[in-house]
Amino acid sequence: MELKMTLPLPHGGRLVDRVVTNPRAGKKMAASADAVYDIKPTLYNGMPVRNVYREIMSICYGFFSPCEGSMTKAELERILKERRLLSNWVFPYPMLFDISEEDLKKLKVQEGDRLLLRLKGQPFAVLDIEEIYQIDPKDLATRTFGTPQANPEVVKVAFDNKHPGYNIYSSYNRCVLAGKYTIVNEPKMRSPFDRFWYPPAKARAEFQRRGWNTVIAHQTRNVPHVGHEALMRNAAYIGDIKPCDGIIVNAIVGAKRIGDYPDETIVEAHEMVNIAGYVKPSRHLVTILLWDMRYGNPLESLLHAVARQNMGVSFHMWGRDHAALGPYYDTYAAQILWENGVPSFGFDKPPYAVDYGLLMRPQNMAEFWYCPKCTEVTYSENCNHDKERQRFSGSFIRSLLAEGVFPPAVIMRPEVYKTVVKWWKILGYPFNNKKYLAERENELEIDLADMKL
Amino acid sequence: MELKMTLPLPHGGRLVDRVVTNPRAGKKMAASADAVYDIKPTLYNGMPVRNVYREIMSICYGFFSPCEGSMTKAELERILKERRLLSNWVFPYPMLFDISEEDLKKLKVQEGDRLLLRLKGQPFAVLDIEEIYQIDPKDLATRTFGTPQANPEVVKVAFDNKHPGYNIYSSYNRCVLAGKYTIVNEPKMRSPFDRFWYPPAKARAEFQRRGWNTVIAHQTRNVPHVGHEALMRNAAYIGDIKPCDGIIVNAIVGAKRIGDYPDETIVEAHEMVNIAGYVKPSRHLVTILLWDMRYGNPLESLLHAVARQNMGVSFHMWGRDHAALGPYYDTYAAQILWENGVPSFGFDKPPYAVDYGLLMRPQNMAEFWYCPKCTEVTYSENCNHDKERQRFSGSFIRSLLAEGVFPPAVIMRPEVYKTVVKWWKILGYPFNNKKYLAERENELEIDLADMKL
Structure with missing residues (x-):
């Protein structure tokens, strides 16, 4: 029989750490970006229901290891079908950097570009774009949570706009920029x-x-x-x-x-x-x-x-x-x-x-x-x-x-x-x-x- | 990782069952005995402190599996040294059928004999004698519980006659009849x-x-x-x-x-x-x-x-x-x-x-x-x-x-x-x-x- 327990390994074997703590290195990285984008909250009926900055924080600080960024189309599909990353590790939700078509047009970024993400007027993180693709937010919302038909073991009632999580996903923008995030300006957590x-x-x-x-x-x-x-x-x-x-x-x-x-x-x-x-x-x-x-x-x-x-x-x-x-x-x-x-x-x-x-x-x-x-x-x-x-x-x-x-x-x-x-x-x-x-x-x-x- | 737990196997792999439930078979076994002995309590200062019948019950009904009877000298030594039966399975205490020299002389039993044990005037169990040997009860008591010198991890004070368990072992008779017990007259537990x-x-x-x-x-x-x-x-x-x-x-x-x-x-x-x-x-x-x-x-x-x-x-x-x-x-x-x-x-x-x-x-x-x-x-x-x-x-x-x-x-x-x-x-x-x-x-x-x- 096994002897005494110790703390479990991180999910996927090692902790993701995508925070540049050296200010000079962070600044260089930020300066190397091809475009700049101010992070906007996801709104539902005019109210903020999500801010992707929290996902960027949780990913870059390793809470969501081994996930390292916004998912590619193939990875998104795998998540929705099997709740696994392309690396096979179990993961439940899509992690996506979504953006409107108008904003995308303005940015003029392409796959391979580095996008600087600003928050509260300051450089915050970069997203190294691997893929740009379209989603159908309503379909995303439905497939994320499941349906009574497809998931009868646990889903009792079809999700709709009385469910706040459904509203989050169905309010996503239609374009996704996939790629890894890196925080370039180490944030200071506010009190308390x-x-x-x-x-x-x-x-x-x-x-x-x-x-x-x-x-x-x-x-x-x-x-x-x-x-x-x-x-x-x-x-x-x-x-x-x-x-x-x-x-x-x-x-x-x-x-x-x-x-x-x-x-x-x-x-x-x-x-x-x-x-x-x-x-x-x-x-x-x-x-x-x-x-x-x-x-x-x-x-x-x-x-x-x-x-x-x-x-x-x-x-x-x-x-x-x-x-x-x-x-x-x-x-x-x-x-x-x-x-x-x-x-x-x-x-x-x-x-x-x-x-x-x-x-x-x-x-x-x-x-x-x-x-x-x-x-x-x-x-x-x-x-x-x-x-x-x-x-x-x-x-x-x-x-x-x-x-x-x-x-x-x-x-x-x-x-x-x-x-x-x-x-x-x-x-x-x-x-x-x-x-x-x-x-x-x-x-x-x-x-x-x-x-x- | 292992899936769900189920009840553990018995200690030693299988439950001991040494109770003859067929009255005719029990009677035949009892009748085949070479001698008869009425179980007596172990006394300390005139008060009953132990009755070996309880050990016989616990052994024959499988509580103490894989132990099947009164221990041989070699098994007793292994218990006292390593807390293991000769079959290697962990076991903490001596299990002994002790008898006084006078009673042994009266019984005239030898190794290989079957002894019928009576309780409350009735046949209860048989003991198939494998070995007859002597013990020093005080030494048995001391070695059973340990000493501050030999077992410093847990024994703080030398055992003496203020300890009721010490008094039990030190009140054992000097002769031991080793061998397996079999209950031949299925007992009825009293209320409550x-x-x-x-x-x-x-x-x-x-x-x-x-x-x-x-x-x-x-x-x-x-x-x-x-x-x-x-x-x-x-x-x-x-x-x-x-x-x-x-x-x-x-x-x-x-x-x-x-x-x-x-x-x-x-x-x-x-x-x-x-x-x-x-x-x-x-x-x-x-x-x-x-x-x-x-x-x-x-x-x-x-x-x-x-x-x-x-x-x-x-x-x-x-x-x-x-x-x-x-x-x-x-x-x-x-x-x-x-x-x-x-x-x-x-x-x-x-x-x-x-x-x-x-x-x-x-x-x-x-x-x-x-x-x-x-x-x-x-x-x-x-x-x-x-x-x-x-x-x-x-x-x-x-x-x-x-x-x-x-x-x-x-x-x-x-x-x-x-x-x-x-x-x-x-x-x-x-x-x-x-x-x-x-x-x-x-x-x-x-x-x-x-x-x-």
Whole structure:
């Protein structure tokens, strides 16, 4: 039998690192570009729903290893059919640099050219164009998420414009520039995101510094209520010969929906769980992933697995409705994928058991609820008090907050609630509104140094 | 990577089954014996501390597979030196049929003879004598448990007659009859132990009937307080791709000490945890092992592992002071063994990693305490509230019970407490006293049919 576990290898064997940290080298590279393009957000109904800069960040810093850039047509086809890169490694989503026909005409770039991408008025990255091709955004959106006909194991309802991920893909521009990205102007993460920024190489170094051999990851896009906390802590009793050494929360930071919690609130509320001592700070680390949620449940779980295995994570908690929204996917689609595979997506076995798959192991969890008979937060596979149990409802808690009601401690830790209030005061609203979303799109999460070419 | 786990193979590859269930065949075998011997308890200071019948039961029903009987001198030496049977399989303790010199003289048996063992006046088992040899019981006791000089990794204080396991071995008779046991008169387990009697073959069938692929075991010799319950439930979040399907409690039933809870109370109190719905009955099974506790911490953990792997268990929770008593072993000796091995006991790697070792994996757990700040039972690796935490103390709870005080629900479930009271009324005392121990030794846990030879 194998002896003790250590941190898993990166997906694909090595971490992608496409960030030029030497300013002179970055400047030279930027100056060598054939054309310049200012990155624009993807809009849906006039609202920013995605900014490709987050994909460029996640790719160049290695979160999405072994993916190195915007995909060629052949690679896109392979992704949509088999959820694999041309190198065979499992990968769930298209990564595309899309541009309008008008912009392409203006740029006059061709295959073989280097395009300088500007952000917030500054040089940010270059894209070395390998291929220029056309896509049909609606078709892209449909094929990305699947259909009830083609993917009956997990897709229950055809995707449409009530699904925010569908809206992202169907709002792509029709032209794609394929090629590798290189960040030429090392960005500075803005506060408060800076202290949660653990790109894979840094995350692995931090895990090693802390002596962690086994780490479990938790996806979040929410302020933690006590049920989330129970899920996080209890899932971590999986491990090797003892419970996991470390627990990371990896918050998705990016374009969000109106009514969600602001990202600032989310990351600091999770951090408060360790500051307030509900999980020891030495065992708990809050981190972020720059990504505009696609709400793709099983597919999103694969993206999360790629990013987190690259960070050095050994286990991942999958619950019900993982990164899901609406009736499109089966409630347990992510667990189905990680228990049995989804053949129509290219997985006749779970992703940790297929060739070129992931090394990260699943921890498929059922539910937690508060039970007054058990007098505690209990697990659905334990508590047999069907009449007494009280489910945690995120919308109920949000409605309490909206009314300014201090939620009971059995629902939300008082320190976590105070963090919500802190950002409510700073931002002027407890939840995302149009103003916040517009400001966030303007500021993004990074600042770029003035780079005169 | 391996796909989904299934129940582990028995230790040594197949379950020992040395119970003759056909009454006619059993009678013939009994009648073929060369001599008859009435099993006597091992006494220390006049009190029964062990009855070899429990070893015969555990061996013949396969709990101790691949061990099949009383050990030869060569096998005993191998056990004491390397904790292995002559067949190489890991095994922690001597299994010996000891008899006094006077009794041996009276019996006039020789190597090659068959000895009929009687219990409660009835034929019970036969021992086919392969070897007759002498032991020095004090030396046996010392070498069984180890010494600070020879086993510095885990033995802190030399064993002496304040240790009940030491007293068991040092009270053995000087003559040993080695050979295989066969039960010839199938016993009937007495109430309430009968419904907890799951010999390995039956346990495996029950696990399969319930659809369990992963099972975690918990050792107990106590009535469960809320801390035990938390340990049991939380350890079970280990598993394969999801938390363990099943949780078994395996209570040690046998000779006990004055002041311990009666075995009847212990098994029914654990059962009450599922009846009262704190763990679903479909996920929880209380079982027993007939064994007179040796309190051998790391060595006892090996015996527990052998018995429970044979039952089909995949994981075992090891806590601090596992089956320990007094200052003899390191508090974490069992965890040391299951994390790194104990070379002086013959384990340069943990027992699941050595050749001919166990397949069962460890779940080494830290502590649980009640924390009023966390407002729940919390894990020592999570809760950072050093000032607020309140440890569970078994002796404190026993002192409450002795005073007739209903313990608070944060310490003991009311239903569990009522079970203690139920047996208190039946037996007339909440804890073992001399009268109870004498009656139990008289009745034992089984009845035997009248078998006229």
